[in-house]
Amino acid sequence: MLIQGETAADIADSVRGLVQRGELAVGASLPPMRVLAAQLGVNRNTVAAAYALLAAAGIVDARGRAGTTILGLPQVGGEGEGAPDRGEAESAPLTVNLASGNPDPALLPDWSRSFAGYTHILYGEQPLHPRLHDWAERTLPPGPTPGQVTVTSGAVDALERLLAAHLMRGDAVALEDPGFFLSVGTLRVGGYRAVSLEVDPQGVTVDSLRDALAAGVRAVVCTMRAQNPTGASLSAERAEHLRALLAEHPDVLVVEDDHFSAIAVTPYRTVIPAGTARWAIVRSMSKFLGPDLRLAVLRADAGTTARLATRLGRPSWVSHLLQHIGAELLTSPAAQERLAEAAAVYPSRRALLVDALAAQGIAVFPAADGFNVWIPLPHDEHRVVTGLAQAGWAVRAGSAYGGAPSRPPAIRVTTATLTAGQAAGLATALHPLLKGK
DSSP states (O other): OOOOOSSHHHHHHHHHHHHHTTSSOTTOBOOOHHHHHHHHTSOHHHHHHHHHHHHHTTSEEEOGGGOEEEOOSOOOOOTTOOOOOOTTOTTSOOOEEOOSOOOOGGGSOOOTTTTTTOOOOOTTSOSSOHHHHHHHHHHSOOOSSOEEEEEESSHHHHHHHHHHHHOOTTOEEEEESSOOHHHHHHHHHHTOEEEEEOEETTEEOHHHHHHHHHTTOSEEEEEOSSOTTTOOOOOHHHHHHHHHHHHTOTTSEEEEEOTTGGGOSSOOOOOOOTTOSSEEEEEEOHHHHOGGGOOEEEEEEHHHHHHHHHHHSTTOOOOHHHHHHHHHHHHOHHHHHHHHHHHHHHHHHHHHHHHHHHHTTOOOOOOOSSSEEEEEOSSOHHHHHHHHHHTTEEOEEGGGGOOOTTSOOEEEEEOTTOOHHHHHHHHHHHHHHHTTO
16 A cells, blocks of 8 residues: 655545555555654644545544544445346346335326426526425424425435535534435535444434434434334334433434335334424435435424525526426325325235245344335345345345444345245245355
């Protein structure tokens, strides 16, 4: 490893180049600041500034005396991307893609009649479609203080805007681990530091939130139900305990992600306490209206929505055509019937896989909602993912959802389109891989 440079910017650029060329792998440790300073003949503060630049860019994780490790170059992939390559299995049966995280297209509302009544929107119009605003006002939880409604281009866009409105690069954000990998990527691209929140079947654990708050996080992002990838939903008791903890930190931004709202079978339970100054409740529509709609509504405190308005007004509004389609679908009786069907079907399909795995003696994370199954593994997940791919099954490796050292390896299986035959076939293929045969 040859790090070069005389200034902080040059040293940081040298490290970035080594990462780009693969000469510094993810997880590799950078030299202690004093050691590198001596090697380069520069002041220790120069190296410290270089490491700070790399940390702000999301390339390294700087943990003081614990050292500085390579995270890689920040990227934000897509939920439907990254199905494992079949590698040597080109002669294997056609792959069944259970890695995508996509809803069942057959359970999405028909958009074809939603364009009727749309009129052109010109410069200077209000950024929020009136009918979508009315729907959001009726359906979004009220929040602890008088809040206002706005719209964004999906949940990731909402998270980016909310964090940018209140945080600076280098600030710490508490996030579920395992958690939605686009949120993890958003933090890295934004230059924020991720602090892990553990998840059990009742949601975020009390101890992990307590530790994160003690570590000085400036924001907490929490999924209310159908947590991705585990399917966990907050219990009433857990939500109460989390609210009590957050009440002791009223200046921390609390963001609730309720992405499964319209088709959830578990109730919405808030963690936002009464005294919280900065909060937001985000409901995206990808899982029940379709990922291509790129739409989310949110309610937030007045100060937060005012800050968002400066970035969502002219000329960067969310397309009124998309808002019109969303409003039509959310108020259409036919679309509501389709959503009710989805809410009934997805749990039954998830149960198909859970039961098939149980018949093979394979335990899963006890999910309460959603259309994913999280399967802890006894050993290396890469071997399991590769073995399943060779047998014609695409699943997603658990490492995509964070990497807390205390968490065992796992895989996520999307069951949105799963049939009984596929459930049995996957369980049969997985069983010998877990036994190491």
